[in-house]
Amino acid sequence: MxxxxxxxxxxxxxxxxxxxxxxxxxxxxxxxxxxxxxxxxxxxxxxxxxxxxxxxxxxxxxxxxxxxxxxxxxxxxxxxxxxxxxxxxxxxxxxxxxxxxxxxxxxxxxxxxxxxxxxxxxxxxxxxxxxxxxxxxxxxxxxxxxxxxxxxxxxxxxxxxxxxxxxxxxxxxxxxxxxxxxxxxxxxxxxxxxxxxxxxxxxxxxxxxxxxxxxxxxxxxxxxxxxxxxxxxxxxxxxxxxxxxxxxxxxxxxxxxxxxxxxxxxxxxxxxIPTFRKLVSFEGTLSEVKEKITQYTDETPLLSFAEIKVIEEQESIENRYAFETFVTSNPNEKLQIVKSRLIYKNLVEGASHHFAKNTDVADVTPLQMFEKRLELEPDLENKEALLLAFRELLEELGL
Ligand SMILES: [Mn+2]
Missing domain, CATH: 3.60.21.10 (Metallo-dependent phosphatases)
Known part of the structure; x- marks a missing residue:
């Protein structure tokens, strides 16, 4: 059998x-x-x-x-x-x-x-x-x-x-x-x-x-x-x-x-199981990411999905513009950029509250968001009970 x-x-x-x-x-x-x-x-x-x-x-x-x-x-x-x-x-x-x-x-x-x-x-x-x-x-x-x-x-x-x-x-x-x-x-x-x-x-x-x-x-x-x-x-x-x-x-x-x-x-x-679609990640400066994406090839039947993380030194309008132009330009017919982030090094180093600055909201689960919110309430005593209630709500709603 x-x-x-x-x-x-x-x-x-x-x-x-x-x-x-x-x-x-x-x-x-x-x-x-x-x-x-x-x-x-x-x-x-x-x-x-x-x-x-x-x-x-x-x-x-x-x-x-x-x-x-x-x-x-x-x-x-x-x-x-x-x-x-x-x-x-x-x-x-x-x-x-x-x-x-x-x-x-x-x-x-x-x-x-x-x-x-x-x-x-x-x-x-x-x-x-x-x-x-x-x-x-x-x-x-x-x-x-x-x-x-x-x-x-x-x-x-x-x-x-x-x-x-x-x-x-x-x-x-x-x-x-x-x-x-x-x-x-x-x-x-x-x-x-x-x-x-x-x-x-x-x-x-x-x-x-x-x-x-x-x-x-x-x-x-x-x-x-x-x-x-x-x-x-x-x-x-x-x-x-x-x-x-x-x-x-x-x-x-x-x-x-x-x-x-x-x-x-x-x-x-x-x-x-055969791979029908590849998920790929690229990280680096915009020119590094551009080069890697341009050279990317793939033989699977479906378009690859790419996430890209561009890290630049300084915050500037030019950097932002170049990034956005690239992301929307369809740079390689073998892949589709489905997630992209632009991060500035000078902000990364100085950031005390990195969760808010360099985290994409799409990466944060409702539970993590709720935990962060609770952190802002130092005097609250029943945090565990609230967390539990929140989990139960999520489960109840199928979220
Ligand atoms: Mn599952």
Whole structure:
């Protein structure tokens, strides 16, 4: 039996106002071809199907267009909700999709609903399709609890939750090969800029030990950089299929192929996804950046996206004008400048408040902005509680 593990598609995502629709379309073409050629039996999508809780019509269309192409195949599809997804939105067509061999678990339900047994060619596997768990799925908060209490209680509740998931496996599916899906932050994983600020419940990250070494493979989503969290216990983040921020520009994106034989793990392979678009960064004086950009070549099917940081000695209108003219001049047909900054050295050195002067507001998350705002209130005593409330608001609003 062949299982493919992917996550964090973020359909509808924009990168500095540029649509990533074509990138995903090329990924879906490639994925479909791979599933057909390799005769994949099960496709797992571990959360963050959409970038927004309320996806655009174009995002829905891209999702359904791809699912439609999977229907003729002899393939089981299992999709879980991530922190970016609205469980209600994902679940709306779940009953219809189930008749087409596509199981969607948008939000936490009963363990019975989330355990999906698959029997094929004498192999027995079971998928515990656990979506992103919100605080309300895990416990009832107590009005009097402090920030530290809250984190500790949330972590303890997660441990209990996964312990119950494992117990459910041991009680009802013990003979089957056990794959656990999850959408959460595990301690020690390497982050990139495109994951939303780590949320309450996952705030400090859970320990690998939480999985108790029981699942035969743990198919995680949430972190966009592909990585192996534990080779011994087969705990993996497959990462997003396309780079979603400039901090991922060096990542080799992948899907994971899990082969099961005689109800045992035969192998886990990382399957590299072709690069459809390059993200590149250039830094230096304007003339240095100009030269590098003019010489830039690239063979990927889509235009490269470039971020440029021009650093000049002195602030002057001429410098600003030359910079702006260059940025808007379309200097190389192989790339598009999507993010540009001009920084003056004399200001960098003298700046005491560099956050305000040399930070692009597009790089600041709402949470960082709120933290900065709190710094301006030295007499405020309940900052941690305010931060927590702010995080909860962000989560509630899906921001
Ligand atoms: Mn994600």
């Amino acid at each position: 062949k299982i493919l593990h992917t996550s964090d598609w973020h359909i509808g995502k924009q990168l500095y106002k540029q649509e990533l629709h074509e990138d995903l379309l090329l990924f879906f073409d490639w994925l479909l071809q791979y599933i057909v050629t390799e005769k994949i039996d099960v496709l797992l999508v571990s959360g963050d199907v959409f970038d927004h809780a309320n996806p655009s019509q174009a995002a829905f269309k891209q999702y359904y267009d791809f699912l439609k192409r999977l229907i003729p195949l002899d393939l089981q599809v299992i999709i879980t909700g991530g922190n970016h997804d609205s469980s209600a939105v994902l679940n709306a067509p779940a009953e219809l999709l189930r008749t087409l061999n596509i199981t969607v678990i948008g939000g936490a339900g009963s363990l019975d609903e989330m355990f999906i047994p698959i029997n094929k060619n004498g192999e027995r596997i079971v998928i515990a399709a656990i979506p992103y768990l919100r605080d309300k799925d895990l416990r009832k908060p107590d009005a009097g609890e402090t920030y530290t209490d809250k984190i500790e209680l949330a972590k303890a509740a997660l441990r209990t939750y996964f312990s119950e998931v494992n117990a459910h496996y041991s009680t009802y599916h013990k003979e089957a090969f056990y794959v656990l899906m999850g959408h959460l932050y595990v301690q020690g994983s390497q982050l990139s800029d495109s994951e939303r600020d780590i949320q309450i419940g996952n705030l400090a990250g859970v320990e690998v030990a939480m999985f108790e070494g029981i699942p035969h493979y743990v198919a995680l989503g949430h972190i966009h950089k592909p990585q192996v969290i534990s080779a011994k216990h087969q705990i993996h983040y497959c990462g997003s299929p396309i780079p979603l921020s400039f901090s991922e520009k060096e990542d080799r994106k992948q899907v994971n192929l899990i082969e099961v034989e005689n109800n045992r793990l035969k192998s886990v392979k990382k399957i590299e």
